[in-house]
Amino acid sequence: MYAGYDTTASVASNAVWQLAKHPEVWDKVKEEQAGVVAEYGPVFTEVAVEAMVYTEAVVKEAMRVMPPLAANFKIATKTFGLAGRRIPKGWMVVTATGSTAQYFNDRWPMDADFRPERFLTGKAPDACQDMVFGLGAHTCIGSRLSLVENTVVLATLARGYVFSLVEDGSRVVSDPMPRPENGLPVCVTRRGDPRNQ
Ligand code: HEM
Structure with a gap:
C-alpha cells in the first residue's frame, strides 16, 4: 500500500x-484535453491516454520538483569503491536516486522552474538523469500505472472542474512522503459532466 x-x-x-501556482500550465492541460476529447471522444481509452503527452509531462515535472521517494536503501552485497571511497560489504547504502533530476543543473536547464516542456524536447532524458522510479533490476514495477493514474486524475479535473487553493504558503513536510503540511485544502467546483467536455 505504501509503494502503490x-x-x-x-x-x-x-x-x-503546482497547477494552482502556474495557471499558464493548467491552461495548456485544459487545451490538450479539449483536443483529446475532440479526437477520441470522452472515454479514457488507451490511445486517448497515450495522446495526453502534455498532461503526462505535468505529472513527471511534479515528480521532478518533489520526488515522492528522494532516496532508497540498499545493502552492499560486496565491497566496492566509488569516487575514491571504499564501501564495505554489509553497509547500508542510501542512494538518492529520486533527487537526481533536481540537482544536475547542466542536465536539466532552469531546474528551479516548473516546466513540463522539458519532458517534451523530443530527446528522452538519459535513464541516469531521472531515476525517480529507481534504476536497475528493481526499478519500480508500478511506474507506468502510477503515471497513467495521475494523468487521468489531471485530465478528469481539467475536463470538468474548476479548482482553487483555499490557502497557500504551506510548507512541505515528509512523513516520509512529501506533502503540503496544511493538507492542501482545495475548493473544487463542477463545470458540467466531465465525460462530455
Ligand atoms: C509516483 C509513484 C511511485 C514512485 C516514485 C515509486 C518509486 C519506486 C522506487 C524508487 C523503487 C525502488 C527502485 C530501486 O530499488 O531501484 C520502487 C520499487 C517498487 N515499486 Fe514503486 N513507485 C511508485 C509507484 C508504485 C506503484 C503504483 C506500485 C504498484 C502498484 C509500485 C510498486 C513497486 C514495487 C513492487 C517495487 C519493488 C520492485 C522490486 O524490488 O523489484 N510502485 N518504486
Whole structure:
C-alpha cells in the first residue's frame, strides 16, 4: 500500500499544487484535453491516454520538483569503491536516486522552474538523469500505472472542474512522503459532466 498508493497520492497533491501556482500550465492541460476529447471522444481509452503527452509531462515535472521517494536503501552485497571511497560489504547504502533530476543543473536547464516542456524536447532524458522510479533490476514495477493514474486524475479535473487553493504558503513536510503540511485544502467546483467536455 505504501509503494502503490502513498507515492502516487503524493504526486497528485503536488501536481494540483503546482497547477494552482502556474495557471499558464493548467491552461495548456485544459487545451490538450479539449483536443483529446475532440479526437477520441470522452472515454479514457488507451490511445486517448497515450495522446495526453502534455498532461503526462505535468505529472513527471511534479515528480521532478518533489520526488515522492528522494532516496532508497540498499545493502552492499560486496565491497566496492566509488569516487575514491571504499564501501564495505554489509553497509547500508542510501542512494538518492529520486533527487537526481533536481540537482544536475547542466542536465536539466532552469531546474528551479516548473516546466513540463522539458519532458517534451523530443530527446528522452538519459535513464541516469531521472531515476525517480529507481534504476536497475528493481526499478519500480508500478511506474507506468502510477503515471497513467495521475494523468487521468489531471485530465478528469481539467475536463470538468474548476479548482482553487483555499490557502497557500504551506510548507512541505515528509512523513516520509512529501506533502503540503496544511493538507492542501482545495475548493473544487463542477463545470458540467466531465465525460462530455
Ligand atoms: C509516483 C509513484 C511511485 C514512485 C516514485 C515509486 C518509486 C519506486 C522506487 C524508487 C523503487 C525502488 C527502485 C530501486 O530499488 O531501484 C520502487 C520499487 C517498487 N515499486 Fe514503486 N513507485 C511508485 C509507484 C508504485 C506503484 C503504483 C506500485 C504498484 C502498484 C509500485 C510498486 C513497486 C514495487 C513492487 C517495487 C519493488 C520492485 C522490486 O524490488 O523489484 N510502485 N518504486
